Amino acid sequence: MVDALFASSEALLVMRNTIARSPREAAPVSSVDDARASYVFARFRRQWAALTGADIGADKRRVVERRLGPVMRAHDVSDLFELTLLIERNGNEALIEEAIDAMTAGETSFFRDRAPFEAFRARILPELMAARGRERRLRIWCAAVSTGQEAYSLAMMLDEAARELRGWSLEILGTDISGAAIETARKGIYTHLEVQQGLSTTHLLRYFHREEENWRVNEHLRARVAFGRFNLLSSPAELGAFDVILCRNAVTSFAPEAKRGVLERLAGLLAEDGYLFLGDAETVDEAAPCFIPTAHPSVWRRRARPRPRLSLV
Numbered sequence: 001m002v003d004a005l006f007a008s009s010e011a012l013l014v015m016r017n018t019i020a021r022s023p024r025e026a027a028p029v030s031s032v033d034d035a036r037a038s039y040v041f042a043r044f045r046r047q048w049a050a051l052t053g054a055d056i057g058a059d060k061r062r063v064v065e066r067r068l069g070p071v072m073r074a075h076d077v078s079d080l081f082e083l084t085l086l087i088e089r090n091g092n093e094a095l096i097e098e099a100i101d102a103m104t105a106g107e108t109s110f111f112r113d114r115a116p117f118e119a120f121r122a123r124i125l126p127e128l129m130a131a132r133g134r135e136r137r138l139r140i141w142c143a144a145v146s147t148g149q150e151a152y153s154l155a156m157m158l159d160e161a162a163r164e165l166r167g168w169s170l171e172i173l174g175t176d177i178s179g180a181a182i183e184t185a186r187k188g189i190y191t192h193l194e195v196q197q198g199l200s201t202t203h204l205l206r207y208f209h210r211e212e213e214n215w216r217v218n219e220h221l222r223a224r225v226a227f228g229r230f231n232l233l234s235s236p237a238e239l240g241a242f243d244v245i246l247c248r249n250a251v252t253s254f255a256p257e258a259k260r261g262v263l264e265r266l267a268g269l270l271a272e273d274g275y276l277f278l279g280d281a282e283t284v285d286e287a288a289p290c291f292i293p294t295a296h297p298s299v300w301r302r303r304a305r306p307r308p309r310l311s312l313v
């Protein structure tokens, strides 16, 4: 079936005609195979970028095949071409979700890079508290939260400020494109190695308990964070406005156009005086007009939107 689909592809026919104009001029089989593989991988990369935003390098075919091999075998998909067609036609939701889980690198840790969290606690939280004194409400979104450590780090910081925040409504939402990552985040169960990354002994003892050989976030902290699946390429309007958005180390591999789209949508969701946190090596360059730099290099403040002018006729 796959070969039939492949043979019906217009692009492939063009390519075949170019490679072998007549039977006598036929190119060696290996170069035809190479051309087919390059064509299929280029089509896969385009499709993957449309699905997730990630711009996979043209030299990453073997890496992709290695990561997706087990998923394709489990779903009886014979090769990358069949998988690409299924993604194009949105033909198998479970398969696509598993492919996303296999492809997304969810590297993260508690209080990752530390300095942005210190900036949040020392400057941004007090400033927002002063500005929101009347409504007493703060909404924070970790927009590519992976397995949850980033959101729980913020929850611990807010818990430590509990006295100042008494009577406030605090919401922390953590989302990610990977369902498997979100499942782990919801459970809040981490290995010994994971809790050793970024977590102080005080935090570990105050906010975690042992569960068999792992550590689990205490119930009262888990209850303060909501997790869900969300693709940054979708429209986030239904999530409402946020005072702080963290989108750290997620759009690094996006093509500039896709990154610009994500940053503009995030700006649209930030409150007038809201803040955006990116990863340490990331910038807002693609959507610079939407943001103002702050004293902290990976934190931006949203630029106020120009008010529509009233024209009197």
Ligand SMILES: C[S@@+](CC[C@H](N)C(=O)[O-])C[C@H]1O[C@@H](n2cnc3c(N)ncnc32)[C@H](O)[C@@H]1O
Binding pocket: 051, 052, 053, 054, 104, 105, 106, 107, 108, 109, 112, 143, 144, 145, 146, 147, 150, 175, 176, 177, 178, 181, 230, 231, 232, 233, 247, 248, 249, 250, 279
């Ligand atoms: C390297 S992790 C970063 C986790 C955390 N923000 C941090 O900095 O430690 C990147 C995360 O971005 C997520 N991601 C990638 N593309 C995404 C998309 N289109 N929508 C939502 N999440 C995405 C991945 O699943 C992964 O969990």
